[in-house]
Structures are given as C-alpha cells and as structure tokens.
Ligand SMILES: NC(=O)C1=CN([C@@H]2O[C@H](COP(=O)(O)OP(=O)(O)OC[C@H]3O[C@@H](n4cnc5c(N)ncnc54)[C@H](OP(=O)(O)O)[C@@H]3O)[C@@H](O)[C@H]2O)C=CC1
C-alpha cells in the first residue's frame with residue numbers, strides 16, 4: 001500500500017546507472033535533503049560501501065559521503081521526490097514494480113530521454129498510468145553524467161504541470177554546480193530529449209562517413225526545424241525547442257564524443273549500414289523508428305529522423321539515404 005504522507009526533504013533516485021548516480025551525487029552534495037540511490041543489484045551497494053564510488057557506472061568518481069545507497073525499494077516509502085533515472089524502455093516496468101512503494105504525495109520526475117517504443121507515448125503518460133499518479137515531471141537538457149558528478153558546471157531543465165511545481169523541484173534538485181531551470185512544457189522538454197538523440201546519430205553518421213562539418217551544421221539546424229514541427233504537433237511549445245532541452249542538448253550530443261548516440265552514428269557512418277554495436281545504451285536507436293512512424297501519422301515532415309530510422313532498421317544504406325535527403329525539392333527555409 002502506498003504511503004500517503006511524504007517528506008519533501010527526502011529524495012530517492014531510482015536507477016544506479018551513470019545519470020542516476022550523477023543526479024544523486026549532486027543532490028547529496030547540496031545538503032538540502034537526505035538522498036538515497038536505489039540500485040537493483042546488491043553489488044552496487046557493496047561497491048559503494050567499500051570504495052565510496054559506483055565504478056560500474058562512473059568509474060573513478062568519488063561520491064559524497066552523505067549519499068545513501070540501497071537495494072531495498074522500501075526506501076521509497078515517505079520519499080517526497082523520486083527521480084526515475086532508468087532508460088526510457090524500462091520506465092513502464094519500473095513504474096509497475098514500484099507502484100506500491102511510492103506515496104501519492106510524491107513528486108515523480110522522469111530523467112530519461114526517449115518515448116515508449118511500442119506505442120510512441122510520452123514517458124510522463126506511461127509512468128502516470130503505472131503509478132496511478134498525475135503531474136509526473138521531467139528533467140532533461142545538456143549534461144553528461146560524468147561532468148555533473150565531477151562538479152563541472154551544468155544547466156538543465158525540469159518541467160512540471162505548473163511552473164510553480166517546476167520551480168519547487170528546480171530549487172530542491174539544484175546545487176552549487178548544477179543549475180535547473182523550471183518549465184511548464186513537459187511535452188516540449190521530453191520530446192526535445194528524445195529527438196536530439198536521433199539527430200545526434202545523424203551527425204555521427206555524417207562524421208563517420210567523412211562528410212564534413214558543414215554537413216553537421218546543416219543537420220543541426222534542419223534537425224532543429226523538424227524537432228520544432230514534431231513538438232508543436234504533439235501539443236508542446238515550439239519555443240522550448242530553442243532552449244536547453246532542445247538546441248542546447250542537440251549541440252552537446254551532436255558535437256561531443258562523450259555522447260553514446262554520436263559514437264553509435266559514427267560507427268554506422270564508417271560501416272555504411274546498420275551493424276552490431278557495443279551494447280551501451282543508445283536511446284536514439286529506440287526513438288528513431290517510433291518518432292518517424294508517429295510523424296507520418298501526424299503528417300509532420302521529418303526527413304532526417306526518417307533517414308536515420310531507415311538506416312538503423314536496415315532498410316537503406318547511408319549513401320542512398322544521403323542521396324534522398326539531397327534530392328528533396330528545394331523549399332523556403
Ligand atoms: N549518461 C548520461 O550522460 C545521461 C543520461 N541521460 C538519460 O538517462 C537515462 C539513463 O541513462 P544512463 O544512466 O546513462 O544509463 P546506464 O546504462 O548508465 O544505466 C542504466 C541504469 O538503469 C538501471 N535499470 C534498468 N532497468 C531498470 C529498472 N526496471 N529498474 C531500476 N533500474 C533499472 C540499470 O540497472 P542495472 O545496472 O542493474 O542493469 C542501470 O543501472 C537515459 O534515458 C539517458 O538518455 C540523460 C542525461 C545524461
């Protein structure tokens with residue numbers, strides 16, 4: 001049975017991967033709340049006890065002594081803020097399995113960048129359904145987990161169903177080097193995070209195929225235009241796309257080799273077609289096809305996303321996709 005009363009100064013981060021660990025570290029460092037990182041493997045708890053780190057996710061980075069690491073979901077009972085920092089495709093299952101532990105008064109914040117692959121639904125809708133909650137928030141924007149955990153300056157966005165709620169969450173989760181901007185556009189913020197991953201793969205393909213930095217700049221700006229059309233068609237605000245969670249994150253992931261999506265794209269560009277990859281999480285590879293399908297259903301033109309989806313699905317090689325993109329009718333920018 002879900003606990004009804006919650007303590008707003010108790011934060012639990014679910015998912016002990018790179019991002020969850022980094023968010024837990026900055027929140028614990030700020031000293032504003034008691035912070036627990038909930039792992040699903042006992043070895044993470046043991047590693048933290050022995051080394052003060054989570055080397056499986058963030059090798060060599062010392063975590064704050066105030067952080068609590070646990071593998072017991074009961075730590076969720078009474079937590080005021082719960083961050084869901086597992087991959088997009090695990091959000092539904094996590095919501096379902098943790099339903100009994102999360103209080104009705106808790107602020108649940110999705111910290112994944114994607115949409116549900118099987119349905120194209122927003123992750124906020126998916127998690128609200130599983131937790132029987134409303135007003136699930138979302139945290140997104142430009143920030144690599146390792147940078148955040150090392151205390152390098154980072155700015156991201158937290159979007160809630162009201163700007164007042166978002167401001168409360170931004171204040172609670174920000175720290176000396178981690179700054180959150182509140183937003184009331186949950187749709188725009190989460191779709192920006194989902195689509196920039198697909199566009200980062202496109203930029204990686206361009207880099208891997210040796211097509212030059214001019215092509216990358218063209219992809220970033222034309223990609224931003226299609227992101228904007230998609231966000232507006234799904235009820236978000238086109239303006240959000242120009243902020244941290246859209247343009248900011250797109251620039252970061254489309255240009256930094258720290259990005260897994262970019263590296264995956266580079267491998268595609270080098271091999272010329274879809275091939276096996278390292279096994280690390282590449283959210284854009286899940287989002288590409290479903291975004292292209294939903295765009296088709298909505299009548300939204302998304303040529304870059306469609307090309308990435310066709311390459312990943314093995315329906316087109318890089319050379320053909322490029323020829324198709326370059327031979328599209330010339331239209332006004
Ligand atoms: N890494 C980064 O720099 C950033 C990542 N993000 C986003 O954060 C999300 C997570 O990415 P990241 O942390 O990098 O991924 P990782 O691959 O580093 O970690 C994923 C973690 O999720 C855990 N997990 C998977 N399924 C469940 C579940 N059902 N319940 C609880 N935990 C689960 C895994 O547990 P186990 O270890 O037991 O398998 C693993 O610890 C992605 O959507 C990503 O786009 C956003 C900004 C920055």
Ligand SMILES: O=C(CO)COP(=O)(O)O
Nearest residue numbers: 141142143144259260261
């Ligand atoms: O979203 C990220 C940084 O903002 C992390 O990007 P990757 O998942 O491509 O590594």
